[in-house]
Amino acid sequence: MILGEIYEMIVMKASPLEEAAEAVDVFLEASEDQTQKCGLKVFAVSSDEQDVDYVNKLVQHLEVESGRALFLYLRGDNASLDRSSERAAKSRRESPCERVLLISWSVEELETFDELALRHRILGASSALLVLTALPVSVLHRVMRERYSYAWMHAAFINCEDTGGGVAFTSYSHTPHLPHPSDGVQRTALYSAPRQLQVFRPIFPRKFANFNGATVNVTALPYPPYWDTATDSGGGVHHSGADYEMINAIAQALNFSYRIMPTENWDEVTARVQERRALMASIVYAVLPERLLSYDYSFIFEYSSFGFTMRKPALQPQWRALYRPFDDSLWVSVMALLIFIVFPFQLINFSRWTTSSAEANKRQLPKHRCSSGVTIVSLSVAGTLLGQDIPTSMRRSSVSSRTLMGSWLFCAFILSIAYRSNLTAFLMLPEYQNRPESLSQLVAVGATATMPTFGKYFITFFEQSTSPDFQQLGKKIVLVESSEEGLESALHAGTAHLEPRRYMELLIAEQFTDRHGQSQLYVAREEIFPDPVAWPLPHDAPYQEDINRNMMAIVEAGLYEKWLQDHIALVRLETQHKQAYDMSVQAPGASSASPLDLEAPSSSPEALNLHHLQGLFILLILGLAASAISFIVESLLQKTKVRRGWTP
Structure with missing residues (x-):
């Protein structure tokens, strides 16, 4: 039986099209202040192609501007049904502002539309759905209560009912959380011709401005400083962190309480949201294109700096302190200068010897050797350069000799002062090997990177990037079970661990820092990329606007940043106290000491020790060894000459 015949049997009117169209117009006009003012799109779910003519005629009688009706035929194969649903979803994406009129007369057809709407995202978060149908009230209540599109989305039903004396159109809406016992379905308005409308409550009520004290499900896992969990001695679980404070503030503003669903890993956290078993995941998640295929996000309230941590490199050998005051180019310049300056001195010395020889020949005196x-x-x-004086044999009274000697002595004075000044500093300051501080440097060293299980989304994101550095990084990432495992690997295996900077700094301060605040791990100065984060929500969640509005108020008031800083400071203080207390308990006779009474590292100047001057002793030992070898060689040569009768 086609739609028109069913409709005529119910209303028993000669001209049902006009009255149905008039009822739709009246209800839409009455709800204009509750919905966005935009065009009307008509959908029809049917089992018979003959209904096309009936629905198109009804659309022509509507006064409101509307598009051509789109039919979803139940008798068609699944492929054609999916194609029709895709066209409907595409229409919604092209025009997010929409009011939708759904015409359907059977429970099967209404349930089918709900399944298609969820699977293909036919309805958006801001869509206003008006359903024209004719069902027994008890059946209508069941459908509205059990189906997500009608129970949670902005939906209102216009039910054609026989009042005995004529036909009336009654509108109903469902609110998931009502303060009094009911099935959530409320009658909102009654229309009877001609244009007699009684409105009892808003046709499209704001369902989520007030949850009326209901308990909803959320998901989260410990991820300090955003969400942290602690267990007291009595087994009670306590939560803290910036995201925990924000969900409490939002729950108070929207009047609901929440229950944290048990989850084992990060995939389960978002799986419960994707299945719509949880209202949201109240923990920060990076906004990635691949994730948007599975769920939506709330307002982006934080840009988390995504970085990496590695083990601090080992100290350079202390003997290098003798070399470090000058860089390579200056050492080369000094060596070249020493070689070059010898020739002017030797030239002046040779000139004096030549002059002396000529004078001796003239006076017939004995000749002298070049001194x-x-x-x-x-x-x-x-x-x-080492502070020695010029030998007497090299001193000359000529102007050229004095000028050369004065220039060289001034240069040697400056070089020696500069070296000695820097040497003092380098003897005291430790020198570390070069360490990666940016993405390009991390890729250059070729280190393996680790990430927790949610890193699979980042691997795809990096490999699809046009940046060669990101592509190389994506190939180097290895997934680990937890952040702690990744940091342990960085500490002992020399890998890099990738995560948001704040979380890594807090975890390092809590588990990888001694009581003096020192850690063998460091967090790179430069970030890999700014990571926008938000809370995962189900696709097209109708309460997204209410959540976002409260989030924006919290962030703009500076509360979220304050909660972050407070939690970080608290964790660092607790960690230092705990480590100090553990040290006091382990120390003999110090069990009664207060953690705050333990001696802190001395801040007085450190005296030079053997480690600082090891380069000097190494150089002396090498010199003594070279002198000993030279002495042995000279002794052997001298004995050989004596045996052969050579005289020195």
């Missing part, structure tokens, strides 16, 4: 050879001149020039 300063290249070796002596080289050692003498180098000695000035």
Whole structure:
């Protein structure tokens, strides 16, 4: 039986089309202040293609501007039904502001539309759904109560009912959380021709401005400083953190209480939201394109700096302190200068020897040997850098000699002062090996990176990026069971661990820091990328606007940032007290000491020790070894010459 015949049997009117169209117009006009003012889209769910003509005629009688009706035929195959639903979903995406008129007369058809609407996202969070039907009131209540699209979305039913003296159109809406015992269905208005409308309550009520004290399900896992969990001595569980404070504030504003559903991992946290068993996941989640295919997000209230942590590199050998005051280019320059400056000194020395020889020949005096050879001149020039005087044999009274010597002594003075000044600092300051501080440096060292199980979404995100660094990073990521396991791997296996900076800093301060605030792990200075975070919500959740409005008020008031900083400071203080107390208990005779009374590291200047000056002793030992080897070689050569009758 087609729609028109069913409708005529119920209303028993000669012209049902006009009255049905008039009722729709009246209800839409009465609800204009409750919905966005936009065009009307008509959907019909039917089992018979003959209903096309009937529904199109009804659409033509509507006064409100509407588009062509879209039919979803139940007798068609699943492929054609999905194609029709996809066209409906595409229509909704192209025009998010929409009022939808659904025409259907059987329970089966209404249930089918609900399944298609959820699967293909035909209805948006702001869509206003008006259903024209004719069902017994008890059956209508059951459908509205059990089906998500009618119970939770912004939906109102216009039910064609026989009043005995004529036909009336009654509107109903369902509110999931009512303060008094009921099935949630309320009669909102009554229309009887001609244009006599009685409105009892809003046709499209705001269902989620007040949850009326209902208890809803949410999901979350410990992720400090956003959400933390602690168990007291009595077995009670206590929660804290910025997101915990925010869900409490939102629950108070919207008048609901919540129950945290038990979950084992992060996949289950969002799975409960995706299944609509949980109202939301009240814990920060990175907003990634791949995740949007499974669920929506709330207002983005935080940009989490996504970074990485690694083990601090080992100290460089302390003997390098003798080399570190100058960089490589300056050492090369000094060596080249020492080689170059020998030649002017030797030239002046050779010129004096030549002059002396000529004078001796003229006066027929004995000739003198050149008093300063290249070796002596080289050692003498180098000695000035160590504070030695110029030998008498190299001193000349000529202007050129004095000018050369004065220039070199001034240069040697500046070089020695600069070296000694820097040497004092480098003997005291530890030198670490170079460590990665940015994404490009991390990729360059080729270290393996770890992430918790939710990192699978980031792997896809990195590999699909156009950045070569992100692509290489995606290939290096290995998933681990927990953040603690990833940090342990970074500490002992030399890997890098990737997570939001705040969470890593807090976890390092809590579990990988000694009582003096020192840790063997460091968090890189540069972030990998700014990570927008929000709370996961089911697709097209009708309460998203109410959640977002309260979130924005909290963030703009600065409360969320304050909750973060307060929790971080509290955890760090508790960690230091706990570690200090553990040390006091382990120390003999110190069991009664207060954690705050333990001695802190001394801040007085540190005296030089053998470790600081190990380079000096290494250099001395090498010099003594070289001298011993030279002595042995010279002794052997001397004995060989004596045996062969050579004289020195």
